[in-house]
Amino acid sequence: MTKTIGQSILEELAGGKVMLTRELAARLDVPADNIRSAAKLLVGRGYIVKMEGCYQITDKGQDFVASEAERMPGAQKGDFAARSRFSLRTRVWNLIRMRTLWSVDDLLMTLADGTEKDAEKGVKRYIRALLKAGYVERTPRNPQLFRLVRNSGRLAPALNTPARTLTDPNTGEVHHV
Secondary structure: OOOOOOHHHHHHHOOOOOHHHHHHHHOOOHHHHHHHHHHHHHHHOOEEEEEOOOOOOOOHHHHHHOOOOOOOOOOOOOOOOOOOOOOOOHHHHHHHHHHEEEEEHHHHHHHOOOOOOOHHHHHHHHHHHHHHOOOEEEEEOOOOEEEEEEOOHHHHHHEEEEOEEOOOOOOOOOOEE
8 A cells, every 4th residue: 555645754754853844855755845735734633743844743643653554644534625505416415305205307407507517417426326325215116216314414415426435524424435
């Protein structure tokens, strides 16, 4: 498994070393901007501290390196990217919370306003992800109709298509779809 920049930074700083951004960039052969952005996440999680332009590992960071954890301190359970209240997926989520039974065509007729790139494909992909994660189910008599079985809250679950995950910002759960 390849290491992330953050893991490499922690390993370089392990043992109490104090290093500048440019030193880390030279040692890891990574652009300084990438070092800064990864270090910002590490500082936010409490794994390193930044003093006068130098980075130093904390006790929490030492423990992380010592435990050889697989998980990198980046996005964690419950974290989610800011999304528009008016995105198609958010509008879909709000509408399926209001209706008892609905079809993809119902959603498209109600919500698609023509500004979306490919509304039908996007809605079908989102519904398929909600189906796999257990938020919606098909009705027994008509498989084209769906119903919401798990209403987790106001915020719409976020679908990350490349990572094939559905993150629920209401509960912090991450579903692999």
